Amino acid sequence: MLIRTWWCALTSPSDDGGALRTEEFELNMGPQHPSTHGVLRMVLKMDGERVVDCDPVVGYLHRSIEKMAENRTFTQVIPVTDRLDYCTSMTSNYVYVLAVEKLADLTPPPRAEYIRVIMTELNRIASHLLWYGTFCLEIGATTPFLYSFRDREKVLDLFESACGARLLYNYIRIGGVGQDINQKFLDRMIEFLDYWEPIIPEYEALLDENPIFYNRTVGVGTVPLEMCRSYGVSGPNVRAAGVAEDVRRDDPFAVYKDLEFEIPTEKESDVFARYRVRMRELRESAKILRQCYEKIPSGPYGLPLNYRFKVPEGETYVHIESPRGDIGCFLASSGGDKPWRCKFRTPSFVHIQLFKKLLEGVLIPDIMAICASFDIVLPETDR
Amino acid sequence: MDLVTAYTGQDVALVLIMLLMLALILGFIAGSSLILIWAERKVAARIQNRVGPMMTGPRKFAEFSMWTGGLLQTAADAIKLLVKELIIPSKTDAIPFIAAPVLIVTVCVTAYIVIPFGPAFSVSDLNIGVVHVVAISSLTVLSIVMAGWSSNSKYSLLGGLRSAAQMLSYEIPLIFALLGPILLAGGLSMQKMVLAQREYGCWFLLPSLLGFLIYYVASIAEVNRPPFDIPEAESELVAGYVSEYSGMMFAMFFLAEFANMFLVCSVAATVFLGGWLVPFMPVPDNPTPVYILLGILTFFLKTSFLVFIMMWIRWTFPRVRPDHLMNLGWKYLFPLSLLNLLICAGIAVLKDVYKLNGWGISLASLGALAMVMLLLQVVRIPRPDTFLEKA
Incomplete structure (x- = not known):
């Protein structure tokens, strides 16, 4: 009976000329999976090892x-924005505070502007280090994760000394x-920079020349450039496609117009290019921090x-x-002490659509x- | 009594000794795996700027240095896994699900019987030793496929099938890499292999350096260790074929992995690194107790070194993609292993015809290697990245 079934399967006429029948199956990757960066769920239709169709499902967070x-109240919202993107809480603080300040027409003192730049750049370093570690974990290299976390820890120590918190800072205020x-x-x-800048080549040495x-x-x-454009890809991901596009340069906020830094770009727009862009951005962040160290004025901090x-x-963006x-x-404010509407445009949400x-x-x-x-972070996507 | 003698053609005393040795091997596998798991964690910790397990074991040891801390960590883990409930998920195919971990350990123990731990010190020196090891240890994939299929989980299934594909593409270069030394030794027995290296006056590492490298790479793939751990790729398939296992059944897979690692390394040490031959020391005609002890020590040192390199590789490289792995196996290792066979044949002829001594053979093999390098320069084998599939 068994042999007969097998023989029928072998000899039965089908589209691909009587070969063994295969069928697609659905693989539910996430929301609990070691490498979906939190709680992204991907419903994959698979043909063996190959993906036929992918449906990313967000909203679990x-x-x-x-x-x-x-x-x-406007001030009370700041700790909530911490939870927007826990890898770079400073940035999420900052974008909200900037919106309030623009609406209320407030200008923070220059020292505060410099402190904000220092903090966001330090946070960029912490975030990119976290990305580097998890990215390496995902392609199966365990050790770089420990190296990057060793150094990220030092950045977090700096934050701790500045505001007492290591992850959710609630530091940038109106x-x-x-x-x-x-x-x-x-x-x-x-x-820290003197210690860490010579270490960046070490991170790269582990991967760059490695044939695997x-x-x-x-x-x-x-991701072709047109696709980047039509989906609204931004940040390091679009810079990996060869576009020198950076809000810090194109629409400068704080004191970025007084600071000198390069916008690293790569042409290929593949995984390797995105990795290269981020590694080069680490160096640029260090450069910015050193300039801030020289230039930071004294005065009030708020x-x-x-x-x-x-x-x-009124309303603003x-x-x-x-x-x-x-x-x-x-x-949007209706003139009270609470926002009437607050909406975030988060890059991770945009990038998930590409999948x-x-x-x-x-x-x-x-x-x-x-x-x-793509360095997606799910709390930012789901909000 | 008579039956035993009649059926085995061996002395009863010998059979008893073999049984004793087998018991020793079982104890050895369990003990060595415990030590290897601890060592792996310590090596990983050292590579990753950590100290690893420190809290279990004698406190004095932990205070002494990081390398002596946490000695009892694996024992604690083993006890934890032993007392855990064995969960057999309701939708699994229970019999193969339970049989798979048993099979993998059985296979592992069976393969150990021909390993020459020292002069006159192996359970049974079968005259087909090398074939025995290769044939038996390729059965591990059966257990993995069984585990993957019977778990009734998609991740497990993918892991099991990946393992089958990996085995196909790696077993063949592995066997062909071993053919070179077999040709040189003129036999398959493991002890003979060691003695042949004494006769040649140099380790088979030199005449078949290519073979050694191929064997080493292929054996990493064979024991499913990173960077070739695609059947249990943690970040992709959760835990691959062991996803649904728990408690001691999981521990058996784990134990088998480490026992297998020691096995392939000891085969490499025997076949390529002279096994128990003590370097720079003439082998006495009759093994003296001192030489036997020294031989065992040498064997373990050589094997441990290879095991250490495997651990080092594990914590350094990213994981290979399954299709790249097959590219590497079929397009590079397989042709190169044939080339290695050719070189070994040449060296064997040189040895027979010109009666070269160890130095002569070393020189000849270095010459052959230089020629291979030249050949590779002329032929220009494309780098692996040119085989990339453009998505």
């Missing part, structure tokens, strides 16, 4: 941050920052503001450069390489 913001930083902090920062890594990343997950201050009626891309905040198109026809290991290379 939805905490209604935007609605919560409507029921809090009109300034939470606490002033002292010379000791700045010296420690430079000490090279084969896993070059030519994988290529504006004296009433706790329940009111923001005049601001965007800044987060380590993941162009993060924006739309803020459906990009993952078609790739192998399972490439899913991980591609997803990791």
Whole structure:
């Protein structure tokens, strides 16, 4: 009976000339999976190892941050924005605070502007290091993760000394920052940079010339420039496609127009290019931090503001450069002490949309390489 | 009594000794795996700027240095896994599900019987020793496919099938790499292999350096260790074929992995690195107790060195993609292993015809290697990245 079934399967006429019948199956990757960066769920239709169709499902980490913001005073919203993107809380703080300041027409003192730049750049370093570690984990290299976390820890120590928190800072406030930083902090920062900048080549030495890594990343997950444009890709991911596009340069906020830095770009727009762009950005961040160390003025670190201050009626949109891309905040006020509407435009949400198109026809290991290379963070996506 | 003698053609005393040795091997596998797992964690820790397990074991040891801390960590883990409930998920095919971990350990123990730990010190020196090891250890893939299929989980299934594909593309270069030394030794027995290296006056590492490298790479793939751990790729398939296993059944897979690692390394040490031959020391005609002890020590040192390199590789490289792995196996290792066979044949002829001593053979093999390098320069084998599939 068994042999007969087998023989029928072998000899039965079918479209592909009597070969063994294969069928597609559905693979539910996530929300609990070692490498979906939190709780992304991907419903994959697979043909063996090859992906036929991919359907990314978001929303498992939805905490209604935007609605919560409507029921809090303008100041009380800041800790909520911490939870937007826990890898770069400073940036999410910053974009919201910038929107409030634009709406209320406040200008923070120059020292506060410099402190903000220092903090966001330090956070960019922390975020890129976290990305580097997890990206390497996803393509199967365990050791770089430990190296990057060893150094990320030092950045977090700096944050801890500045504001007492290591992950959710609630540091950038309306009109300034939470606490002033002292010379000791700045010296420690430079000490860290002196230690860490020679280590960046070590990170790269582990991967750049490694044929396994090279084969896993070059030519994988290529996003053509038109596709980047039509999907709204931003940040390092679009710079990997050869466009020198950076909000810090194109629409400068804070003191970025006084600082000199390059916008690293690569042409290929594949996983390897995105990796290269991020590694080069680490160096640029270090460069910016060193300039800030030289240029930071003394003076007040914030504006004296009433706790329940009111923001005049109106609406505004601001965007800044987060380590993941162009993060924006739309803020509308009805003249009270609470936002009437607060909406975030988050880069991860935009980048996840690419997956459906990009993952078609790739192998399972490439899913991980591609997803990791976009540096998506789920709390930011789901909000 | 008579039956035993009649059926085995061996002395009863010998059979008893073999049984004793087998018991020793079982104990050895369990003990060595415990030590290897601890060593792996320590090596990983050293590579990753950590100290690894430190809290288990005598406190004095941990205070002494990082390399002496946490000695009992694996024992604690083993006890934990032993007392855990064995979960057999309801939709699994229970019999193969339970049989798979048993089979993998059985296979592993069976393969160990021909390993020459020292002069006159192996369970049974079969005259087909090398074939025995290769044939038996290729059965591990059966157990992996069984585990993958019977788990009734998609990740497990993918892991099992990947393992089958990997085995096909790696077993063949592995066997062909071993053919070179077999040709040189003129036999398949493991002890003979060691003695042949004494006769040649140099380790087979030199005449078949290419073969050694191919064997080493292929054996990493054979024991499913990173960078070739695609059947259990953690970041892709959760845990591959072991996803659904728990408790001692999981521990058996784990134990088999480490026992297999020691096995392939000891085969490499025997076949390519002279096994128990003590370097720079003439082999006495009759093995003296001192030489036997020294031989065992040498064997373990050589094997441990190879095991250490395997651990080092594990914590350094990213994981290979399955299709790249097959590219490497079929397009590079397989042709190169044939080339290695050719070189070994040439050296064997030189040895027979010109009666070369160890130095002569070393020189000849270096010459052959130089010629291979030249050939590779002329032929220009394309780099692996040119085989990339454009998505």
